[in-house]
Amino acid sequence: MFAEATEAATEVALKSGWFLEHAWVVPVIPALSFFLIIFFGKRMPKKGSEFGVASMLGSLVFAGGAAYQWIQRVNGAPEGAFVSPVVKTWTWWQNSGISFGIGQHVDGLTVAILLVVAFISTLVQIYSLEYLRGDRRYTHFFASLTLFSAGMLNMVVAENMIQLILGWEIMGLCSFLLIGHWWEEGANSRAALKAFFTTRTGDIGLLTGTAILFFSANEWTTKTLGVSGFSIRGLSSWALSGDPGHAAITMGAIALFIAAIGKSGQFPLHTWLPDAMAGPTPVSSLLHSSTMVVAGVFLVARLYPVFFKGMDILGGSANFIVVIGGITIVIAALLAFVQTDIKKVLAYSTVSQLGYMMMGLGAGAWLPAVFHIFTHAFFKACLFLGAGSISHSSSHHSFEMKKDMGGLRKFMPITFGTWIISTLALCGVFPFSGFFSKDEIIDNVGHNGYNVFMYVGLAGAFLTAAYMTRATYLTFFGQPRGASAGEHHEEESHDSHAAHDDHADHGHNAHDSHDAHASQGPHESGWLITVPLIILATLALSSGFLNALPFGEKFENFKKWVEPSAEVVNPTGIAYVVGGVGEARIASETPTEESGHSKSPCGTETPEQGVCAAPQLNHAPFKWSKAAMSMLIVLAGFLLSLFVCIQLYEKKNKKFVGLTERNKVLGFGYKLLVNKYYLDVLYEKIIVRSIAHPISAAVYWFNQKVLDGVVNGAGTTAKGIAGWVYRNIDQRVVDGAVNGTGSVAQGAGSALRPVQSGKVNQYGALLFGAAAIGALVLVIVNT
Amino acid sequence: MFASDVLVAQNIGFAILATIMVIGALRVVTTSNVVHAALWLVVVLAGAAAQYVLLAAEFVAITQVLVYIGAVMVLFLFGTMLTRARIGAESDLNNKNWFFGIPVAIALFVAMAIALDSGFGSQKMPADAAVATTQEISDQIFGPYLLPFWALSFVLLAAVVGAIVLARRD
């Protein structure tokens, strides 16, 4: 059935539009395109990539339309009012009181992430036209990429948890398919499996959490809001009502957060992300930096009221989310220092930035974290695509910075330029976009009282600057080394990226043509690669101004459009305005008249009438002094790292070279980092093996002894029974009966044969004897 | 004769004849001389004829003597002669299982005796039985029993032809 949440209120008539009403089309277009690519792709002139790019452009258009109409909607609403999301459902399944549907739930967060996903998917698909030209599974790559986009877009517009899980799982599947795109090499397929299993471990939490929340919330949501316990807005309002028991919502929140840990690469389930770099670079830039890995962050942001109450955010003490986020920032940043593979550096950087987002969410800094999703997508995708550009055109498909790169700024100016812009954005330098998002996270974390984690964030900023400087230096400065210098490498010297070095894939047939290519030397890539880089770098530069808090509240557009107001609303979505029209928002933590706004009770108390859709959050006011301090820290990191790089790599200063071998402490630290804190050893060799081995041994024993025993036993028993039956019943009884009748007949015959002796006398005797007896009988009977 | 129930002469006559007949019959079946058996049979047949007279069946008696003793016994003796029967006693004229004949005969006699006794317990012959004349008998033969008479003539013819066919040498 078709049900629509009404937002046409008597007081507040919110504007809607065609794109908003039909935002569900956004995932449908790539989904249809996926099927078209699968069925018709190989026959098309461009091998199916036409469908992919066209569908992503279509989604982008729809997402853009929806975003525009959402902005109109927010702008048309009174200041501070709760702008209800555009929700539609069609019932998919209902049985014995439980029903869930499929539909859309479009609000600011949805629209922002839709734009990001559609936009970056489009750019990555265009990039892949050049990057994967001639690949052995070109069509399937585009199919998987399109399906991924469909899955993520579906998850973003999901109206209920079941639909969200559907999108989540599609993304996991496509991640597996895409990481293992060159599965002929064992390392790639192992990496794909590792990614899948690790995220799967987290997904246990997703299902458990959904179930816990459903069973706790369903009664309240059906009664108060008329939606099932799967519905997202139902769960959000339920969490902020007084209804949930503390245990239920905490367990649900923890379970869902475990899923987010797995998907977003938080400690301790972060080990799969660096290995996922075995996939092609477009995959790394789309899935594993800007879109899929933020799905966990998106989940937390989407169901924020659940986490807000369940983890007791803004409650004063550290909670699970903020701790995990904080740990992740630091350990990933440290690991980025010892990587020689440029993609792995970027992977750990992604993990670290995801830690920032989680920490922000855990500390009540909802908007900065979501904004960081937005900006991080652009500059991280740009960095990855830049790395791909380098490997494609200069280092002959190698990603080894120390071995095959160096001094490339002269040869690849566009790549270099976009890389630098994106790095600056990543480090959070003013006025690049990262400044407006990452620094806001750190600021708000401190503002909300989590001072320790603020320092953790600042330390992370220092480390980020340092390792990015190292990576930049090794790649673009110094002298060209290895493949960049034109040296021809053996195939086996490439590690997990050996798959890239498939000359046949790229239309080169023999080594002679390869040498001809090599003699060209490192050069800039074609426009299909550089134009996306330029677009992304421009966004890395400018997207921060969407929420430019330093310049005043008027520039805080992102916040206005995306952050839900913490008003108390009546269940049909009409706002109860507390304390006068337009006065339900608060800009600072003190419930004062400082800005003339009163505080909403959402998040802290149970609303008496109506429901809450979002909790009341605090926003730190911007101070240039704080900004200056974080800039100094970044500068310090940059300078220190530059110094060490020059000493170590350029001048080969004896004091630095081989330092980790000489110094015991540094050597231990280095070994720990190179072995990724031995976490992989723990997971694979200890945990998995100790569980899998006994299970497999037990199952093998069961198979051999019990199952085979049963089968063999059945066989022997049958044989024994058959033999016994044969000997005793068949031979003795049955044959005996048969033979017996024969011998009886024979015996009777032999016994009776003398009667027919042929002797007349005897016949006469018999005759008269019988007559005598007959006569006697007659006589006796009749007397 | 005496007009009394007890016809003494016939009874005595019957008793003597019966004794002679029974002894003769016994000798027929037990003697070990074939010729003697034939002669004893003659005795039996003669006794039977005498009995017929007692039973006021004179024509039958004469016929018995003529046919049976006169023809049949001659036939028997011829047969004995032609089959080289030993003149004198022979050792074994009884077959292997001769013993079974005794119980059979006795059982049969017992059955018949009981039946006769219970059936005709003390019935007497009518005292005024008239002797059957030849004319009456011929009236019967050529009257009601004509058909059997003709059949009988055929039987005799067949017997003669059959005997010749069987016994001729070729």
Next chain:
Amino acid sequence: MFVNQFLILAAVLFCIGVYGVIARKNAVLVLMSIELILNSVNINLLAFSMRNGSLDGHTFALYIIAIAAAEVGVGLAMVLLMYRNRRSIDLDELSEMKG
């Protein structure tokens, strides 16, 4: 005279004849025994004829005498054949019809 005395006499002769048929080995003697039987039957018939005062018994007895004569003729012809083929008229040997 009792009826029974003739009937009993006939029964005795009959049984002796039966014994003779069973016990005798010589074919001629068996035929003689058969004659005994036939004669006993005759006596029976005549006794009843006298008792009933009819002449049926007489007629029948005559017929039996005729039949007996025919039968003896044929029987002795068979005995002769038997003797001619086997040189013996021992009925114990004549058992080729045995089952």
